[in-house]
Amino acid sequence: MAEIRLEKVLKLFGKVRAVDGVSLTIKDHEFMVLLGPSGCGKTTLLRCLAGLELPDAGKIYIGDRDVTDWEPRRRNLAMVFQSYAVFPHLTVFDNIAFGLKMQKRPKSEIETRVKQAATMLEVEPYLERHPAQLSGGQRQRVAVARALVMNAQVLLMDEPLSNLDALLRIQMRAELKRLLQEVQATTVYVTHDQVEALSMGDRIAVMRSGRIVQVDEPMKVYSEPEDIFVGGFIGNPPMNFLKGKVEQNGAGPVINIEGQHLPAPPALSHMVGQPVTLGIRAENVQTLNTPQDGAIPARVLVVEPLGSHLLLTMQVGDQSLKVTTPTDFPAQTDDRLWLQPDYGKARWLDPESGSALLMDGGEARRAS
Numbered sequence: 198m199a200e201i202r203l204e205k206v207l208k209l210f211g212k213v214r215a216v217d218g219v220s221l222t223i224k225d226h227e228f229m230v231l232l233g234p235s236g237c238g239k240t241t242l243l244r245c246l247a248g249l250e251l252p253d254a255g256k257i258y259i260g261d262r263d264v265t266d267w268e269p270r271r272r273n274l275a276m277v278f279q280s281y282a283v284f285p286h287l288t289v290f291d292n293i294a295f296g297l298k299m300q301k302r303p304k305s306e307i308e309t310r311v312k313q314a315a316t317m318l319e320v321e322p323y324l325e326r327h328p329a330q331l332s333g334g335q336r337q338r339v340a341v342a343r344a345l346v347m348n349a350q351v352l353l354m355d356e357p358l359s360n361l362d363a364l365l366r367i368q369m370r371a372e373l374k375r376l377l378q379e380v381q382a383t384t385v386y387v388t389h390d391q392v393e394a395l396s397m398g399d400r401i402a403v404m405r406s407g408r409i410v411q412v413d414e415p416m417k418v419y420s421e422p423e424d425i426f427v428g429g430f431i432g433n434p435p436m437n438f439l440k441g442k443v444e445q446n447g448a449g450p451v452i453n454i455e456g457q458h459l460p461a462p463p464a465l466s467h468m469v470g471q472p473v474t475l476g477i478r479a480e481n482v483q484t485l486n487t488p489q490d491g492a493i494p495a496r497v498l499v500v501e502p503l504g505s506h507l508l509l510t511m512q513v514g515d516q517s518l519k520v521t522t523p524t525d526f527p528a529q530t531d532d533r534l535w536l537q538p539d540y541g542k543a544r545w546l547d548p549e550s551g552s553a554l555l556m557d558g559g560e561a562r563r564a565s
C-alpha cells in the first residue's frame with residue numbers, strides 16, 4: 198500500500214516560498230501529474246517527496262509511515278529525471294542493473310529482473326551497447342527501465358520526456374502510459390506540458406506560485422477550471438474569457454457583453470449590476486453566417502487552417518476570442534459572423550478574483 202499524503206508542506210529558499218503549504222493525497226497506484234508553469238514549485242515538491250529536500254514545515258507520509266525526515270534510500274521509491282542521466286561508461290545492462298547491484302542482489306536475480314525490464318521497454322536487443330550507441334528515445338527507455346527494475350512502490354518522474362523531439366515525445370507518452378498501467382506503482386509525474394498532463398494522468402494537480410490551485414481528473418480540469426489561471430493554462434487554444442455585466446431584462450438576467458445582451462443562467466439573477474466573466478472553450482462556440490437570437494456579432498481577425506479544423510480569432514467589441522469551425526466553413530479576414538456559445542458548457546467567473554462562481558442551490562456566489 199503506497200498512498201502518499203502531503204500535509205501543509207512548506208519549502209523556502211531564502212524569501213522564495215517554492216512550496217507554500219501544499220496538502221495533497223495521492224491514492225495507492227494512482228498516476229498523479231503535477232502541472233504548472235516554470236518556477237511554480239513542481240520539482241521542489243517532487244524533491245521533498247524523494248527526500249532530496251527537507252521541508253521547512255509539514256509532513257510527508259508514504260503508506261502509514263511519516264517519512265518526512267527519512268533518507269531517500271529508505272523511502273522505497275524510484276526516480277526518473279529530465280536529463281535522463283544514464284551512465285555513459287556503463288553498458289545498457291549495467292545501467293539498468295545499477296540500483297540492484299547497489300542493493301547487493303544475487304547475480305541471477307539481477308539478470309532476470311534486468312531482462313524483464315529491458316523486454317518491457319523494448320531495449321533488450323541493446324543490452325551490450327553503451328548509451329552513445331542509442332537514440333534519444335532508446336536512452337530514455339533505459340532510464341525508465343532502470344527505475345522500473347527496482348520494483349519500487351512509488352515512482353517519481355520529473356519531465357522525463359522533455360529531451361525528446363516532438364514526434365518521439367508523442368510516441369513515448371503513449372508507451373509510458375501503457376507501461377505504468379502495467380506496473381501499478383503510485384506515480385507522481387512532473388510536467389509543464391498540459392497535453393502530456395491531460396493524456397496521461399489519472400488526476401492532475403495544477404500548481405501556481407508554490408500552491409495547488411486545482412486537483413481533478415483531466416477532463417474536469419479542462420471543462421471546469423477553478424479559475425481563469427487554470428482555464429488559461431490548459432487547452433490549446435486556452436479557454437476564452439469574455440468580460441460582461443449582469444443586467445435585468447424583463448423576466449430574467451442577461452449578460453451584457455460589449456453591448457450585446459445574451460441569455461444568462463437564472464443562478465446569476467441576484468448578481469444584477471455586477472461584472473462577470475464568461476469562460477468558454479473554442480469548440481463550444483458555434484459560428485454562424487447569419488444572425489440568430491442570443492448570438493454575438495463578431496469580426497474575423499485571423500483564419501488559421503489547422504488540418505482537422507479552422508481556428509478563427511474573432512473580435513467582439515474590444516475583446517477577442519478563438520473559435521473552431523469545420524475546414525469547409527467559409528470565413529475570410531474581416532467577415533462579419535455570429536457566435537453562439539453553448540451556455541451549458543460555459544464557466545462563469547468573478548473577474549476580480551479570477552475564481553469560478555460557485556453555483557449553490559441554484560444561486561451563483563463568489564468564492565470567499
Ligand code: ATP
Nearest residue numbers: 210213215233234235236237238239240241242389
Ligand atoms: P521548472 O518547470 O522550470 O523546472 P518548477 O515548477 O519545477 O520549474 P522549481 O524548480 O520547483 O519550479 O522552483 C520553484 C521556485 O524555487 C523557483 O522560484 C526557483 O527559482 C526556486 N528554487 C528552486 N530551487 C532552488 C534552490 N536550490 N535555491 C534557490 N531557489 C530555488
